[in-house]
Amino acid sequence: MALTENLIRIREKIEEYARKCGLDFFEVIFELLPWEEINMIAAYGGFPNRYPHWRFGMEYEELSKGYSYGLQRIYEMVINNDPCYAYLLDSNKEVDQKLVMAHVYAHCDFFKNNIFFRHTNRKMMDETANHATRIKKYIDRFGIEAVEEFIDICLSIDNLIDIHSPYIKRKGSESSQDDINVQKKKFPVKKEYMSHFINPDNSEEDNKSQQDSKDEKVEKIISNTISNPRDILLFLINNAPLKEWQQDVLSIIREEAYYFAPQGQTKIMNEGWATFWHSRIMTMMALKDDELIDYADHHSGTVAIQPGGFNPYKIGLELFRDIEDRWNKGKFGRDYEECDDMTRKRNWDLKLNQGIQKIFEVRRLDIYR
Amino acid sequence: MALNIESDHNRFRKIVKGKIRENLRKFIKHSDMLGKKGKDIVSIPLPQIDLPRFKHNPQSGGGIGQGDGDVGTPIGQGDEGQAGKGKAGNQPGAHIMEVELTIDELADILGEELQLPRIQPRGKHKIESIRTRYRSISRIGPESLRHFKRTYKEALKRQIASGTYRLDNPIIIPVKEDIRYKAGKPMRTLESNAVIFYLMDISGSMGDEQKDIVRIESFWIDAWLRKHYPGLETRYIVHDVAAREVDREAFFSLRESGGTMISSAYILLSEILEKSYSSDEWNIYAFHFSDGENWGDDDNKVCIETLSGRILNRINLFCYGQVASHYGEGDFLKILEENFSDTENISLSFIQDRDAIYDSIKTFLGKGR
Numbered sequence: 001m002a003l004t005e006n007l008i009r010i011r012e013k014i015e016e017y018a019r020k021c022g023l024d025f026f027e028v029i030f031e032l033l034p035w036e037e038i039n040m041i042a043a044y045g046g047f048p049n050r051y052p053h054w055r056f057g058m059e060y061e062e063l064s065k066g067y068s069y070g071l072q073r074i075y076e077m078v079i080n081n082d083p084c085y086a087y088l089l090d091s092n093k094e095v096d097q098k099l100v101m102a103h104v105y106a107h108c109d110f111f112k113n114n115i116f117f118r119h120t121n122r123k124m125m126d127e128t129a130n131h132a133t134r135i136k137k138y139i140d141r142f143g144i145e146a147v148e149e150f151i152d153i154c155l156s157i158d159n160l161i162d163i164h165s166p167y168i169k170r171k172g173s174e175s176s177q178d179d180i181n182v183q184k185k186k187f188p189v190k191k192e193y194m195s196h197f198i199n200p201d202n203s204e205e206d207n208k209s210q211q212d213s214k215d216e217k218v219e220k221i222i223s224n225t226i227s228n229p230r231d232i233l234l235f236l237i238n239n240a241p242l243k244e245w246q247q248d249v250l251s252i253i254r255e256e257a258y259y260f261a262p263q264g265q266t267k268i269m270n271e272g273w274a275t276f277w278h279s280r281i282m283t284m285m286a287l288k289d290d291e292l293i294d295y296a297d298h299h300s301g302t303v304a305i306q307p308g309g310f311n312p313y314k315i316g317l318e319l320f321r322d323i324e325d326r327w328n329k330g331k332f333g334r335d336y337e338e339c340d341d342m343t344r345k346r347n348w349d350l351k352l353n354q355g356i357q358k359i360f361e362v363r364r365l366d367i368y369r
Numbered sequence: 370m371a372l373n374i375e376s377d378h379n380r381f382r383k384i385v386k387g388k389i390r391e392n393l394r395k396f397i398k399h400s401d402m403l404g405k406k407g408k409d410i411v412s413i414p415l416p417q418i419d420l421p422r423f424k425h426n427p428q429s430g431g432g433i434g435q436g437d438g439d440v441g442t443p444i445g446q447g448d449e450g451q452a453g454k455g456k457a458g459n460q461p462g463a464h465i466m467e468v469e470l471t472i473d474e475l476a477d478i479l480g481e482e483l484q485l486p487r488i489q490p491r492g493k494h495k496i497e498s499i500r501t502r503y504r505s506i507s508r509i510g511p512e513s514l515r516h517f518k519r520t521y522k523e524a525l526k527r528q529i530a531s532g533t534y535r536l537d538n539p540i541i542i543p544v545k546e547d548i549r550y551k552a553g554k555p556m557r558t559l560e561s562n563a564v565i566f567y568l569m570d571i572s573g574s575m576g577d578e579q580k581d582i583v584r585i586e587s588f589w590i591d592a593w594l595r596k597h598y599p600g601l602e603t604r605y606i607v608h609d610v611a612a613r614e615v616d617r618e619a620f621f622s623l624r625e626s627g628g629t630m631i632s633s634a635y636i637l638l639s640e641i642l643e644k645s646y647s648s649d650e651w652n653i654y655a656f657h658f659s660d661g662e663n664w665g666d667d668d669n670k671v672c673i674e675t676l677s678g679r680i681l682n683r684i685n686l687f688c689y690g691q692v693a694s695h696y697g698e699g700d701f702l703k704i705l706e707e708n709f710s711d712t713e714n715i716s717l718s719f720i721q722d723r724d725a726i727y728d729s730i731k732t733f734l735g736k737g738r
Contacts, residue, residue, distance in 0.1 A: 040374040052373055057381030058418060060374050065413055156420045
């Protein structure tokens with residue numbers, strides 16, 4: 001469901017504030033959903049179109065039980081995609097919607113700019129739908145039992161990928177992006193001359209690889225294996241005695257694992273970044289007087305730490321605030337580090353005001369750019 | 370929007386119920402979600418399937434080669450463990466609020482609420498268990514575990530040895546190599562061990578409602594006893610006219626039709642006890658739930674003989690809960706009352722409906738045995 005008129009107005013405001021803060025994001029498409037649907041989509045990892053598998057049903061059961069017993073709820077969800085999709089719970093209060101919109105814009109900025117997300121597929125909405133179609137086709141042909149059982153096996157090892165490989169340029173290997181999409185599906189070509197029209201993009205490469213002699217192929221496998229010893233799934237796709245459909249299923253699981261990995265890798269930064277900005281946008285721009293208590297209640301719930309627990313929102317937020325404070329006051333560099341006078345150190349303030357600039361650098365995390 | 374969550378959810382439910390994909394059954398885990406209903410806390414069953422995965426051993430970070438050196442000598446670099454990738458969750462920026470309570474805290478609440486006496490474990494502490502205590506010193510560790518005294522002692526030693534210590538100006542400045550940390554060491558402690566047997570009548574007259582009552586009650590009994598016995602074992606026996614041992618899942622889902630011979634369960638219990646649980650090493654508890662309809666006077670007689678001759682003398686506590694059913698009320702409760710009215714370690718209760726669970730637990734566990 002699209003946003004209500006009132007929410008559209010709010011969205012425009014928040015977007016304006018976010019841009020004023022310097023956030024740089026893809027277009028964001030907001031959807032307003034009842035809790036059943038937001039739980040469904042959350043169970044699918046944020047994508048309305050996923051291949052059939054029981055574990056999504058398991059996720060769903062946990063989420064809906066948690067919601068119906070009042071234990072947990074999802075206020076918002078945002079998908080790394082261009083355009084960015086964000087789902088809002090329709091029962092949120094107006095002030096909650098403001099907060100989560102601000103939160104979403106900051107997430108989207110992070111997706112767009114942080115180095116860990118640079119190689120993720122920005123058309124993942126289409127890609128997961130495409131994966132669903134492919135797997136459904138295999139289910140029709142080979143039966144749900146066979147396909148599901150194989151997916152289970154793949155899922156057991158789906159963490160055996162090389163999460164750093166997209167950022168490393170290795171000698172002799174193709175560009176890292178191609179590395180992830182090993183199994184680009186080719187459409188069957190009946191006549192050779194049609195090939196160019198049916199599989200247009202990488203036809204040149206294909207022709208070349210068809211001409212590869214067997215020796216070269218073996219060499220390629222070996223160099224692939226050695227150049228990327230951590231990517232066990234890639235090794236299996238290339239070398240394991242799998243049927244064609246199994247190879248394809250494994251490559252789907254691998255591709256999705258690479259897509260989701262940065263979200264685990266950057267959880268603290270990403271949530272900290274979004275919390276930093278929702279707090280700033282709300283308290284400095286968007287909040288109305290009578291919304292203050294509700295906002296404070298919600299925000300403090302978000303950053304609360306249970307004894308013995310770990311809250312990425314809180315840790316990330318504090319890290320960014322600390323960096324901002326230190327770079328505002330010039331508390332860095334040799335002079336500061338080597339200062340022995342504790343009182344001077346504590347009251348150190350060079351009034352540099354570089355805090356905001358610095359945290360934008362940190363959120364990109366790419367020191368070579 | 371194309372959502373298939375229902376079919377995924379159905380499939381998951383079917384796997385949990387054991388109707389399809391038998392090979393996944395061994396990965397099913399029965400956890401509970403804890404909810405609040407007014408003042409009361411309820412447990413919400415939440416079955417999960419955990420596919421097997423490769424994991425790092427949380428205890429030993431071993432596998433780093435180094436030359437000679439004492440245990441705990443810092444290694445130049447590395448040894449950072451696995452950077453917290455863990456289960457960072459790949460739910461894109463989902464906002465979740467949770468209420469957390471541990472089973473232990475729950476047991477405390479239960480104990481307070483019902484004014485349950487603490488259990489006095491009998492028998493000697495014979496079972497070894499291993500716990501980590503901070504009882505040794507290491508040269509590496511987190512700053513929060515820094516050992517000041519040892520660190521300064523080391524610094525003093527070094528300064529005396531190198532001749533930089535002056536009596537007239539006794540200032541000690543530790544350098545990095547001096548710093549010592551408290552380190553954990555696994556300690557063996559002796560504990561008493563315990564086992565609970567749950568026995569349940571699964572004859573035709575025990576319906577879903579009755580089983581639910583048993584489920585809820587056994588959850589609380591488990592929680593309470595587990596608080597007193599860390600290494601608690603549980604075993605499950607079902608019976609109609611014959612008895613057999615089953616696992617937890619089967620215990621709560623099996624349904625038979627036909628008659629009831631309670632003696633079969635008691636005989637099986639006594640056999641298991643005689644075979645594997647000697648009463649001076651184990652604290653033994655048995656809880657039997659039935660609707661009280663037994664097959665006849667002859668069988669009642671066998672029951673009483675088995676109980677008094679082979680069970681009660683070996684066991685801390687025997688509890689019998691009679692659950693009301695649609696088919697009228699059995700008289701087994703009465704028979705036990707008549708025969709064991711002055712036996713110390715037997716406890717009887719009648720459970721009319723869900724609300725009576727509270728009193729029943731109090732009766733069972735109020736003896737502090």
